[in-house]
Amino acid sequence: MATSRKWYSPYVSPMDPCPPLSPVSYETPVQLYLGFQPRGMEQFSPFEALAHGTLWPGLYTPYTNPYLLKKRGIDTNG
Amino acid sequence: MWYYEKKLQYPVRVGICNPKMAKFLIEQYGGADGELAAALRYLNQRYTIPSRVMGLLNDIGTEEFAHLEMIATMVYKLTKDATPEQLKEAGLGEHYVDHGKSVYYHNAAGQKFDMPIQSKGDPIADLYEDIAAEEKARSTYQWIINISDDPLINDSLGFLREREIIHSQRFREAVELLKEEQNKKKVF
Amino acid sequence: MAEPKQVPESYYSDLKSLQAIDFTLVELTLYLDTHPDDLEALKQFNSAAKKSAELRETFEAKYGPLRQFGHSLSAYPWQWIDTPWPWQV
Numbered sequence: 001m002a003t004s005r006k007w008y009s010p011y012v013s014p015m016d017p018c019p020p021l022s023p024v025s026y027e028t029p030v031q032l033y034l035g036f037q038p039r040g041m042e043q044f045s046p047f048e049a050l051a052h053g054t055l056w057p058g059l060y061t062p063y064t065n066p067y068l069l070k071k072r073g074i075d076t077n078g
Numbered sequence: 079m080w081y082y083e084k085k086l087q088y089p090v091r092v093g094i095c096n097p098k099m100a101k102f103l104i105e106q107y108g109g110a111d112g113e114l115a116a117a118l119r120y121l122n123q124r125y126t127i128p129s130r131v132m133g134l135l136n137d138i139g140t141e142e143f144a145h146l147e148m149i150a151t152m153v154y155k156l157t158k159d160a161t162p163e164q165l166k167e168a169g170l171g172e173h174y175v176d177h178g179k180s181v182y183y184h185n186a187a188g189q190k191f192d193m194p195i196q197s198k199g200d201p202i203a204d205l206y207e208d209i210a211a212e213e214k215a216r217s218t219y220q221w222i223i224n225i226s227d228d229p230l231i232n233d234s235l236g237f238l239r240e241r242e243i244i245h246s247q248r249f250r251e252a253v254e255l256l257k258e259e260q261n262k263k264k265v266f
Numbered sequence: 267m268a269e270p271k272q273v274p275e276s277y278y279s280d281l282k283s284l285q286a287i288d289f290t291l292v293e294l295t296l297y298l299d300t301h302p303d304d305l306e307a308l309k310q311f312n313s314a315a316k317k318s319a320e321l322r323e324t325f326e327a328k329y330g331p332l333r334q335f336g337h338s339l340s341a342y343p344w345q346w347i348d349t350p351w352p353w354q355v
Contacts, residue, residue, distance in 0.1 A: 027220065031247040036254050037297070039304050046286040046314075050088065053240025055293035061243055063236065065224045084332045086352045087289065089282060134299040141292060151353040244296065251300040 004029050004061045007073045023073045029061035080140070087144035088237045092155045093230035097168035100156040101186060102222050103231075106149045106238075108183035108191040111214040113149055117142035118195045119211065123204045126197075131205075131252040138245050145238055150181045152231060157181075205253050212246035270349050273329070277355070280325055287318045 007023040041056045049055040066072070092099075106112045120139030124132050157165065157179050165174045172188060183191035196207050219239035223232050294311040301307060322332060330345040331338030340346060 027216075029216070029243050031243050031250060034247060036251050037247065037301070039301065040306065046290045047282075049293065050237075050282070050286040050289045053088075053237040054244050055290055055297075059244060059247060060240065063220055063223060063239055067224060081333055081335055081337055084334075084346075084352060085281060085285065087292070088285060089278070131299075134296065137295055137299055141296075147352065154353050244293070248296050248300055255300060 005066065025066040025072075027061075027063065030059055031061075034059070086148055086151060087141070088148060088234060090148050090151045090155075090234050091230040092152055092228065094228040095156070095159070096228065097156050097160040097164055097170060099226060099228060099231060100153045101169050101173075102225055103149055103152050103156075104182075104184060105186040105218055105222070106215070107146065107153060107181065109185035109218070110193055111211060111218055112185070113142050113146040113215075114183060114191065115193065115195060116211055116215060117146060119197065120208065122195055123197050123208070126199050127201055127204060128256060130255050131201075134248055134252055135208075138248065141241070141245075145241065148234060148238065152234065153181050201256055202253065205249050205256070209246050209249045209253075212242045212249065216242035216246070273350060273355060277329055280328065281355075284318070284321050284325055287314055287321055290314050291318060 004027060005025050006028055007025050009023045012020045012022060037056075037059070041058050043049070043055050044052055044057060052060045054060050108114060117139050120135045120142065124135035124139065127135055157170070160168070160170075160179075162171075162174055165171060173182065173184075176182075185191075196204075196211075198204055198207070216239055219235050219242065223235050223239070226232050226235070291311065291314050294307055294314065298304065298307055298311060326332055326338055330348055331340050334346050338346075
């Protein structure tokens with residue numbers, strides 16, 4: 001399973017005015033990997049689907065504020 | 079033609095009386111990558127897209143109006159009971175002077191909705207535009223979630239962000255359908 | 267001035283049941299747009315559509331019409347204009 005959050009560390013200069021906020025994250029949700037959706041994928045119940053924003057767990061890629069993470073730079077699973 | 083249904087697509091709850099959130103949320107109402115721009119783009123492109131994917135553009139365009147209504151509901155609930163003083167503190171003073179408590183089509187920086195709605199008339203160019211638009215809208219939802227202090231608003235924004243993912247997935251499938259390689263590759 | 271009538275508590279849970287089944291239908295619609303020959307998904311769509319129609323009928327009997335231009339019936343007087351509208355609840 002691909003991870004849905006990636007990290008990279010930009011160059012830090014001793015001349016930078018602010019303390020570095022590194023590493024930096026970006027999101028790589030499931031639609032980048034799935035290809036044409038196969039038939040018969042497992043489904044949520046109607047209530048669960050509404051709560052998740054999709055009918056298929058395999059298409060669900062949740063998001064949380066990366067600035068609130070205690071340990072930055074850890075990949076997250078979608 | 080269209081029929082209105084007197085219900086939201088997803089229950090919208092606003093937990094904190096913080097009109098400042100309205101200023102951020104308005105980006106998805108009248109911003110370049112907002113729900114209105116998306117709805118207008120897909121419903122316009124559908125006329126000249128190949129028949130195989132006309133239905134998809136029609137249906138995603140229609141769903142975008144349901145999302146527009148959810149955003150408007152959040153903005154409305156956050157501003158309807160705010161005093162002019164509270165609006166001023168929230169950075170909505172200029173908005174109030176010009177538009178009162180209207181839910182106005184402009185972006186978070188106050189620029190009115192006045193932008194080209196992309197349509198190239200080339201199916202691949204248009205669908206790639208649409209995929210990019212969904213990814214940009216997904217990013218906007220992430221930036222608003224990062225700046226928001228209201229878990230209930232973030233719940234609705236999480237739903238809307240996931241819808242961008244699904245729409246992007248379907249547009250990617252539409253490209254595959256137009257490539258006409260689907261059945262040959264036996265990926266079904 | 268008379269205060270507008272409040273919706274009962276059951277309105278929210280009944281509404282959510284309808285939103286849930288209708289959301290499944292939105293998802294299946296977009297899926298079928300790109301997978302028109304998936305027979306299982308089509309059967310699921312048709313059965314969910316029936317379920318949605320049943321829930322809608324019960325909901326409208328309790329709280330008033332959800333659709334207009336003739337797609338919902340109305341008691342007297344014309345109920346469509348009654349509050350609350352979706353952005354007010």
